Amino acid sequence: MTKTVFMRNLSDRLVSVTPERISPSDAMRSLDYYEEMIDDRVEDGMSEEEAVAAVGHPDDVFRDILAALPSSPQPRTEPAHSSEAPSPEKKKSSPWRTALLIVTSPVWGTLLVAAALVLFSLYIVLFALVVSFWGVFASLAISGAVLIASSVPLFIGEGMPAAMASLGMGLAALGLAILFFFLCTAFTRFSARLTDVTFRGAVSLFRRKERRS
Amino acid sequence: MDVQMKRGLLEVCVLAAIRDSDSYGYRIIKDMKPYVDISESTLYPILRRLEAAGYLTVRTETHNGRVRKYYHILPLGVERIRQFREEWRELTAVYRFITRPPEPPGADPDEAASAGKGERNS
Numbered sequence: 343m344t345k346t347v348f349m350r351n352l353s354d355r356l357v358s359v360t361p362e363r364i365s366p367s368d369a370m371r372s373l374d375y376y377e378e379m380i381d382d383r384v385e386d387g388m389s390e391e392e393a394v395a396a397v398g399h400p401d402d403v404f405r406d407i408l409a410a411l412p413s414s415p416q417p418r419t420e421p422a423h424s425s426e427a428p429s430p431e432k433k434k435s436s437p438w439r440t441a442l443l444i445v446t447s448p449v450w451g452t453l454l455v456a457a458a459l460v461l462f463s464l465y466i467v468l469f470a471l472v473v474s475f476w477g478v479f480a481s482l483a484i485s486g487a488v489l490i491a492s493s494v495p496l497f498i499g500e501g502m503p504a505a506m507a508s509l510g511m512g513l514a515a516l517g518l519a520i521l522f523f524f525l526c527t528a529f530t531r532f533s534a535r536l537t538d539v540t541f542r543g544a545v546s547l548f549r550r551k552e553r554r555s
Numbered sequence: 556m557d558v559q560m561k562r563g564l565l566e567v568c569v570l571a572a573i574r575d576s577d578s579y580g581y582r583i584i585k586d587m588k589p590y591v592d593i594s595e596s597t598l599y600p601i602l603r604r605l606e607a608a609g610y611l612t613v614r615t616e617t618h619n620g621r622v623r624k625y626y627h628i629l630p631l632g633v634e635r636i637r638q639f640r641e642e643w644r645e646l647t648a649v650y651r652f653i654t655r656p657p658e659p660p661g662a663d664p665d666e667a668a669s670a671g672k673g674e675r676n677s
Contacts, residue, residue, distance in 0.1 A: 372599065374622065374624070375580065375595075375599055375624070376595065376599075378579070378580060378581070378621075378622070378623055378624060379580055379581055379595045381621055382579070382580070382581035382582075382623075383581065385619070386581070386585075396595075397595050397596075398594070398595065398596060402596065403595075403596050406596035406597075406599070406600070407596070407599070409600075410599065410600030410603065410604075523620075524617045524620050525617070527620050527621075528617055528620075528621065528622050531621075531622070532622075
């Protein structure tokens with residue numbers, strides 16, 4: 343199994359759990375942890391397949407994550423209870439619930455739209471941040487390259503001090519660009535995962551609601 | 556080993572692994588390996604518990620273009636290790652009591668002989 347497949351499998355299992363049991367931030371932390379473990383094993387000389395195998399099967403890892411949650415109820419007993427006792431009650435109340443849903447739709451509908459728009463605007467802000475980070479990286483890299491390149495004509499035209507100054511500034515800019523590159527990749531990864539987890543969390547929320555009503 | 560006992564021991568082991576210098580998940584596992592085998596999924600809840608209890612803090616650092624979490628021991632964690640060493644002293648006393656050689660019985664020569672054997676074995 344490749345790392346990508348493992349991470350996808352694990353995150354699929356994590357988003358299938360209700361956010362009350364495992365919060366998105368907890369889910370993200372555990373995903374980060376296992377990804378770091380695989381990366382470190384690969385860096386230590388293992389192949390990707392070996393590293394993933396050493397970490398364990400996604401099912402086992404998922405079970406361990408759930409078992410380690412503070413005040414988590416026994417994972418096995420919960421579904422059995424919910425299928426026995428409360429389901430007839432829910433069936434009885436379901437026409438009332440749908441009626442109530444329709445009557446109150448002007449209220450929750452607008453709220454839902456507002457919430458979705460807020461979420462969407464947050465994504466735009468996040469995306470803008472990512473783009474601007476990369477913009478800073480690109481401008482540093484380009485200016486560094488140009489400054490280094492211009493040190494040659496400066497040496498011919500103006501002499502040594504101007505050329506050295508240009509070369510120095512160019513190297514400094516390139517150095518900053520390299521630092522920014524790592525910062526950018528880390529931030530891009532982080533925002534991509536955040537988007538993935540929250541989006542799928544939101545989708546799973548709606549799926550459950552449909553099934554219940 | 557008893558689950559509760561092992562859990563407590565592993566917690567102190569992890570604290571001991573980061574006592575001298577900050578460390579990250581995989582290195583903690585590697586450092587502990589010669590002494591105690593611990594898996595990733597065992598370590599993760601322990602780290603979370605220790606963090607929640609204020610024994611350690613986590614900081615994130617970029618390493619080779621990716622993020623790595625480093626664990627740093629807090630004074631409470633150092634205190635926990637010290638406490639463990641005290642507990643261990645008590646435990647060894649209990650161990651000595653549990654494994655003490657059988658008391659020499661009265662006058663029966665047969666039983667005295669077997670008691671002598673037991674002493675030699677221990």
